[in-house]
Every structure is written in C-alpha cells, then in structure tokens.
Amino acid sequence: MLTLDTAGFDSMPWLAPIDDQVRPGELLAIVGPNGAGKSTLLRLLSGFQTPDQGRVMLDGLQLRQWSVASLAKRRALVAQQERPAFAWPVRELVALGAQCGDDEVADTLRELELDQLASRSVLTLSGGELQRVMIARALCQLKSAEKGARYLLLDEPTSALDIGQQQNLMRLLHRQTRHSELAVVCVLHDLNLASRFADRVWLMHQGYRIDAGHPGDVLRAELLAPIYRAELDDIACGDGEGALLAIRR
Numbered sequence: 411m412l413t414l415d416t417a418g419f420d421s422m423p424w425l426a427p428i429d430d431q432v433r434p435g436e437l438l439a440i441v442g443p444n445g446a447g448k449s450t451l452l453r454l455l456s457g458f459q460t461p462d463q464g465r466v467m468l469d470g471l472q473l474r475q476w477s478v479a480s481l482a483k484r485r486a487l488v489a490q491q492e493r494p495a496f497a498w499p500v501r502e503l504v505a506l507g508a509q510c511g512d513d514e515v516a517d518t519l520r521e522l523e524l525d526q527l528a529s530r531s532v533l534t535l536s537g538g539e540l541q542r543v544m545i546a547r548a549l550c551q552l553k554s555a556e557k558g559a560r561y562l563l564l565d566e567p568t569s570a571l572d573i574g575q576q577q578n579l580m581r582l583l584h585r586q587t588r589h590s591e592l593a594v595v596c597v598l599h600d601l602n603l604a605s606r607f608a609d610r611v612w613l614m615h616q617g618y619r620i621d622a623g624h625p626g627d628v629l630r631a632e633l634l635a636p637i638y639r640a641e642l643d644d645i646a647c648g649d650g651e652g653a654l655l656a657i658r659r
C-alpha cells in the first residue's frame with residue numbers, strides 16, 4: 411500500500427498535510443485548477459521529493475528508505491512533457507530499464523497503438539505519439555516487479571492525445587487496474603474523463619486537498635464552478651456513475 415501519513419511541504423511548493431492511501435486495483439484521479447498542487451502531490455507520492463512533514467510509505471517503509479532499483483520496479487512516474495535526450499528507437503526506449511520480455515514490450519506497444527512506430531526514432535514522433543511512448547515505457551518498467559502492488563503515477567497523461575487516444579488510454583489503464591495489482595494515479599484536467607474512468611477523485615485547491623471520494627460525489631458543478639471560476643452544469647448522472655459536466659451555454 412502507498413500511504414501518505416500526514417505528508418506535506420512547509421515551504422514552496424507548499425502542500426497541506428494529507429492522510430490517505432492509494433489502493434492497488436484503483437484508478438485515482440487528482441483534479442484541480444492550475445497551480446493547485448497536483449504535480450507537487452504526484453512528486454510526493456513518487457518519492458522524487460521528500461516531505462518536510464509526515465511520511466510517504468510503501469509497504470510500511472518510507473520511500474527514501476527503498477533502494478532506487480527496488481523502488482523503480484514498484485512505482486513509475488511520467489511527468490508532464492517528458493522528452494528523451496537521445497534518438498532511441500521506440501521499442502528500445504520502451505524496453506529501457508525494464509526486465510520484462512520482448513512479448514510484453516510488444517503487447518504494450520500494441521495496446522497503445524504504437525506497434526507501427528516501433529522502429530522509429532523517438533525524436534521524430536508527434537507530441538501525442540511521444541506521450542504514449544513514455545506511458546508505455548513506465549508500464550513496462552512496472553512489469554519487472556516479481557511481486558507486490560505497483561503504482562503508476564501519470565501527470566496529465568492525456569494532454570497531447572486526441573479524443574480517441576484519450577479513451578483508449580483510459581480504458582487500458584482502467585482494465586489493467588482490474589486485472590493486476592496495479593494502482594494508477596492520474597492528474598487530469600479533463601473532468602469528464604475523471605468522471606467516467608476514476609474510482610476515486612482527490613480535488614486540490616491552493617495546496618489543500620479539499621475533497622476526496624467517488625467521482626459522482628466530488629465532480630459536481632456546484633462544487634467545481636467557483637474553484638475553477640468556470641460556468642459548469644451537471645448534465646447526466648446514471649446510477650453508480652459519476653456526473654458528467656458541461657460548459658453552460
């Protein structure tokens with residue numbers, strides 16, 4: 411289990427302490443306006459930044475106590491707009507650092523509709539193609555774990571994707587959480603994707619997590635409109651499903 415134990419930052423970037431857990435088998439969406447602290451929270455969960463207060467624990471051990479190699483098999487972070495420095499072929503970049511087999515790399519490329527690009531240099535890819543390659547690399551990195559839950563942390567993974575690719579990626583992530591000991595944490599600006607695919611939502615505002623729960627309870631126009639300073643309406647809410655938000659006409 412990945413646990414935030416009153417973890418936060420005292421100074422910039424400031425983040426009010428949070429107590430909660432990321433549970434294997436769930437897709438957790440972190441939402442909130444620009445500058446709310448979403449990426450900061452994701453860095454905290456990844457262990458790339460150590461909290462000033464509290465602790466972030468994986469299976470009872472603080473993240474900073476894990477060896478780099480062991481932690482890399484259990485959690486992977488794809489930050490916003492990552493760009494590779496070298497002209498790796500797609501297949502090699504995706505397999506880099508992963509101890510999974512060629513078949514698993516090929517499956518991941520196919521699932522993200524990257525198989526036609528496997529031999530291309532990553533420096534020649536479009537923004538959306540490269541975004542999917544970086545996510546494929548992180549998924550393969552986590553396939554190296556022999557045991558234990560794994561945590562995939564994605565900062566705005568759909569920002570460069572067209573609507574079809576957004577849905578394909580979110581369906582894939584959702585499916586993988588159902589069939590393996592994987593938890594996916596996504597920072598999302600698209601509230602409708604969060605509403606449709608997330609099991610839980612954390613709502614951030616000005617460095618505070620101000621709400622957490624089922625998408626249908628958190629993603630309500632009444633709550634979100636003043637926070638985003640946007641004109642929103644709830645347009646649909648089926649049984650057990652999150653609300654769908656629309657721009658008010």
Ligand SMILES: Nc1ncnc2c1ncn2[C@@H]1O[C@H](COP(=O)(O)OP(=O)(O)OP(=O)(O)O)[C@@H](O)[C@H]1O
Binds near residue numbers: 424442445447448450
């Ligand atoms: N190293 C830093 N030093 C000072 N302030 C920082 C630092 N990193 C982030 N901040 C500030 O902390 C706040 C939260 O930043 P963060 O990147 O977590 O926001 P975000 O919710 O991910 O925003 P966005 O949706 O725009 O990506 C912002 O106001 C940002 O300017």
